Amino acid sequence: MTETFLSVRDLKVSYRVGRGSLDAVDGVSFDVPRGSIVGLVGESGCGKTTVARALTRVMADNAFISGGRMLFDGRDLAALSERDMNALRWREIAFIPQSAMNSLDPVYTVEYQLNEVLRLRGGLGRAQARKRCEELFEMVGIEVGRLRDYPHQFSGGMRQRVAIALALALNPKLVIADEPVTALDVIVQRQILDQLRDLQRQLGISVILVTHDISVVAYICDRTVVMYAGHVAEQGTMEATLTQPSHPYSMGLRNAFPDLQGAASGVLTPIEGAPPSLADPPPGCRFAPRCPFSIEVCASVTPPQVEVEPGHFAACHRAGEAPALRERARHVSTWMAEA
Amino acid sequence: MRPPATDTGEPLFSIREARLHYRVGGALSALRGRSSVVKAVDGVSFAIARGESIGLLGESGCGKTSMGRLLLKLEKPTGGEILFDGEDVSRLKGKALRRYRARTQLIFQNPFDAVNPRFTIRAILAEPLENAGVPRAGHEARIVDALELVRLPQPAQYLDRYPHQLSGGQLQRVVMARALILQPEFVVADEPVSMLDVSVRAGVLNVFRDVRDRLGLTAIYISHDLALVRYVCERTIVMYLGKVMEDGPTEDIVHEPLHPYSKALVAAVPVPNPHQSHDPLPIGRGAPDPRNPPSGCVFRDRCPHAFDRCASEVPALRDAGTRQVACHLF
Amino acid sequence: MRDGAFTTRRPGLVARLFGTLRLPLNDPFAVCGLLIYGIFLVTAVFADQIAPYDPTEILYTPEYDLAADLLPGEEGHLLGTTSLGRDIFSQIVYGTRSALLIGITAAFMVALIGSVVGLVSGYFGGWVDAVLMRLADIAFGIPFLPFVIVLAAFLEPSIWNVVLAMALVLWRDTGRVIRSQVLTLRSRGYVDAARVSGSSDLKIILRHIAPNILPLSFLYGSIAIGWAILTEASISFLGFGDPQSISWGYMLQDAFASQALAKQAYYWFVPPGICIILVVSAGFFITRGYENLLFPKLGK
Numbered sequence: 001m002t003e004t005f006l007s008v009r010d011l012k013v014s015y016r017v018g019r020g021s022l023d024a025v026d027g028v029s030f031d032v033p034r035g036s037i038v039g040l041v042g043e044s045g046c047g048k049t050t051v052a053r054a055l056t057r058v059m060a061d062n063a064f065i066s067g068g069r070m071l072f073d074g075r076d077l078a079a080l081s082e083r084d085m086n087a088l089r090w091r092e093i094a095f096i097p098q099s100a101m102n103s104l105d106p107v108y109t110v111e112y113q114l115n116e117v118l119r120l121r122g123g124l125g126r127a128q129a130r131k132r133c134e135e136l137f138e139m140v141g142i143e144v145g146r147l148r149d150y151p152h153q154f155s156g157g158m159r160q161r162v163a164i165a166l167a168l169a170l171n172p173k174l175v176i177a178d179e180p181v182t183a184l185d186v187i188v189q190r191q192i193l194d195q196l197r198d199l200q201r202q203l204g205i206s207v208i209l210v211t212h213d214i215s216v217v218a219y220i221c222d223r224t225v226v227m228y229a230g231h232v233a234e235q236g237t238m239e240a241t242l243t244q245p246s247h248p249y250s251m252g253l254r255n256a257f258p259d260l261q262g263a264a265s266g267v268l269t270p271i272e273g274a275p276p277s278l279a280d281p282p283p284g285c286r287f288a289p290r291c292p293f294s295i296e297v298c299a300s301v302t303p304p305q306v307e308v309e310p311g312h313f314a315a316c317h318r319a320g321e322a323p324a325l326r327e328r329a330r331h332v333s334t335w336m337a338e339a
Numbered sequence: 340m341r342p343p344a345t346d347t348g349e350p351l352f353s354i355r356e357a358r359l360h361y362r363v364g365g366a367l368s369a370l371r372g373r374s375s376v377v378k379a380v381d382g383v384s385f386a387i388a389r390g391e392s393i394g395l396l397g398e399s400g401c402g403k404t405s406m407g408r409l410l411l412k413l414e415k416p417t418g419g420e421i422l423f424d425g426e427d428v429s430r431l432k433g434k435a436l437r438r439y440r441a442r443t444q445l446i447f448q449n450p451f452d453a454v455n456p457r458f459t460i461r462a463i464l465a466e467p468l469e470n471a472g473v474p475r476a477g478h479e480a481r482i483v484d485a486l487e488l489v490r491l492p493q494p495a496q497y498l499d500r501y502p503h504q505l506s507g508g509q510l511q512r513v514v515m516a517r518a519l520i521l522q523p524e525f526v527v528a529d530e531p532v533s534m535l536d537v538s539v540r541a542g543v544l545n546v547f548r549d550v551r552d553r554l555g556l557t558a559i560y561i562s563h564d565l566a567l568v569r570y571v572c573e574r575t576i577v578m579y580l581g582k583v584m585e586d587g588p589t590e591d592i593v594h595e596p597l598h599p600y601s602k603a604l605v606a607a608v609p610v611p612n613p614h615q616s617h618d619p620l621p622i623g624r625g626a627p628d629p630r631n632p633p634s635g636c637v638f639r640d641r642c643p644h645a646f647d648r649c650a651s652e653v654p655a656l657r658d659a660g661t662r663q664v665a666c667h668l669f
Numbered sequence: 670m671r672d673g674a675f676t677t678r679r680p681g682l683v684a685r686l687f688g689t690l691r692l693p694l695n696d697p698f699a700v701c702g703l704l705i706y707g708i709f710l711v712t713a714v715f716a717d718q719i720a721p722y723d724p725t726e727i728l729y730t731p732e733y734d735l736a737a738d739l740l741p742g743e744e745g746h747l748l749g750t751t752s753l754g755r756d757i758f759s760q761i762v763y764g765t766r767s768a769l770l771i772g773i774t775a776a777f778m779v780a781l782i783g784s785v786v787g788l789v790s791g792y793f794g795g796w797v798d799a800v801l802m803r804l805a806d807i808a809f810g811i812p813f814l815p816f817v818i819v820l821a822a823f824l825e826p827s828i829w830n831v832v833l834a835m836a837l838v839l840w841r842d843t844g845r846v847i848r849s850q851v852l853t854l855r856s857r858g859y860v861d862a863a864r865v866s867g868s869s870d871l872k873i874i875l876r877h878i879a880p881n882i883l884p885l886s887f888l889y890g891s892i893a894i895g896w897a898i899l900t901e902a903s904i905s906f907l908g909f910g911d912p913q914s915i916s917w918g919y920m921l922q923d924a925f926a927s928q929a930l931a932k933q934a935y936y937w938f939v940p941p942g943i944c945i946i947l948v949v950s951a952g953f954f955i956t957r958g959y960e961n962l963l964f965p966k967l968g969k
Contacts, residue, residue: 043536043537043538044536141624155625155626156399156626157626158625158626185398185399185563186398186563186564186565186604186607186608186609187398187603187604187607187620187622188398188626189607189609190606190607190609190620191620191624194617194619197617212536212537213537213609214537214611215609215610215611216609217611218609218610218611218612218613218615219609219610219615219617238613239613242611242612242613243613249538252538253537253538254611255541256537256538256540256541257537257541257566257611258544258566258567258569258570259566259610259611259612260565260566260569260593260605260608260610261610261612261615267545268540268541268544268545268570269541270538270539270540270541270542270543270545271538271539271541271542272542274506274508274509274539275536332545411865413861413864413865436867437867440864440865440866440867441867443865444865444866445861445862445865447858447861447862448858449858452857452858452859453858453859453861453862454858454859454862455859455876455877457880457881466863466866466868466876467866467867470866470867470868470872471867514862517862517866521866
């Protein structure tokens, strides 16, 4: 269970912009243990989707991996030839996009599209492919009769189920899901997450779940990687990062959500300001300009990953004081003073 | 903390059997008898007291956004009536309409869509002032005041910028400032934080709450997330396929939802807590199809408690303690 | 602090107008097209000064012979003369005038009518939309060139027939396209916002919708310039043109009727042909520039 099977080390992904380039992901390291769900959390522009795309090596035209390794079952995905990488895609690494509508072709039935994957990519025969299609639909909880339907005949949640079926078609070992439930209503969101977790347990696959929503992480993930402005701010087990956040950014996020289980009277703590521009990131800690706890060193020295407890890392100069900071982070006044 | 609601005791809005039906499919399919009617809002009645904040809660397609648009006269009801201060909103014209426009406002889901990208922040905020006939000389001061009200730090620096030069959180504050600049009495906020980054959501929600309290606003907050509704509204109306399912104090609905649909909504709210129930939701799969709602109770095909009567008889909204529920179980 | 801090630097009216029109000045083809237009425009304006003769005047040589079929350069005629002794260069110069007059008025009519129809139809919808769009359907059913010929047969032969015909028929494309654009613009949040804040329909159209469709009406306008000039040339060539006014199409017809081809009088029919090609393609170059500006992805 704890055996690491994907290990990302010092990953750096850059975008060519005009004559120069900017580093959307800069020195990201994390591990995915076999059979676990790892949540990659952060705001838009923090680099989480770029990491996910880099793992599949399906990236924007102007993006390239400019450093680091991605060891997947002993192979370095960053160094693999395009041909070898292509052989891995779908068979071992599959992708669930945010909007299933964009990944499904509106002019073909769902069955046709599933078949295409199964027969061309998986090399299955006609009869085998048909059997597998039905199996997959049963797995994701859609009536087999709907295989002949076109994508537009499905509701948003159903389409997301189809996308999951499509990703699981060839029994991958790793599934990367990019905001799979973001566009969905709470009820459908919950049902899709249940489905995803059940399948993950049942098939023993590993999942990287990219999301901006800590609640999604809390519901389904085993581990959390919090990203901020292209860096990893904090990582550890889901429980540790949520109950004992040790980076001021995660502390802020934790109290920025209304919690239905908590008392009604609490006031949410906003994090004032906005993430820095990646074209011109601030020196030192990238969160320092918005951080209520920043000290002199934060503005000049990039903080190292500090192991606050076994397996739980926070990239903060004051990680040692985390329990005290956590207490102060609960109060709105702490965050407002900074504004 | 809130200024006392205006005397009369009469509600600001009374909505009686409001309906908004669309015909889908063109004239041709109507000829072939295939046209269908979507009932976006179907016989909704409630009253909004002065100074009250009501959350309209439900999934997409439940009619919550249409309800908000009806209140603001962005759509014309196809049935029923909406009374604002005793006057029928759909009959407002000319001067009366202009007065009503100045008293009611809207805050949008996507701030980038809510402002014209060609205009500077100054021009965006000046438009309502122009319409209200505020002399040009007074604009500057009113604009800066409105931006300070929504806690945009150093507002002067934004006035000559264009929307794309602002972050989502900043722009949403500009949209709020535009809504508040004429000091309206009533505001509809349609999922105002769902498009924003998590770290700035709390800021916008706090501003919304504070401003509402300070100005004594009456507000409708539209969302599918009960946790957000609970943060800003003391009363919640749960909608499903154009009908009201449950209407009552938010805390009561959070702690003891009565309608089976409310129960599912409460259970589905995501919580940032590692220890939470993973039980399956008490609701059937699938999504509501507004073109083809079931007979009787519109929720019955997903309801775990449905029985014979639900298929034959539409449940009326009935009093149940502190609230009203539309379910045959009560 | 409020007083000094806001010295508005509002751009002048001209700059704002050009900003709204968004001339495609960074596209080399479009600049080339604008340049060609510029040259023809100057020629048209100063035709009286540039042309050495009246284009319809029948000229005689100093020996009192008819100055017919002179070759370029002979007797000081830059491009020679026609079989009736008229100066070809002067005809070309004056032809520019009628070509541009027709092209620009027709383009203006097409863009104006189309934009108004599109705006009204798309913004108000309902029965107004239904009526206008059925009218557009009827206009789509009218074959253009035969329509102009019939019109010319009923009315006096005149270059304005072309303009009238284009105004009556060609607004359909502009109207349709602008209507669909307005439909998407109308559903934008800022239009709702303007309504909620009390802006009138007219104000919303003028302020929030029209500026967004202006480049589109210019695109259709620049297409219409080429069309109008081509149509006028065709009509004149077919002999339905106005014999009183000199146009490039009339020159071609004249050359054809006088068997210039058999006489190998290339100097007679090639220059008007080149002029037509230049003006029409200049229009399409500009169109292309607008397209790149409006739909940047198409260019890639």
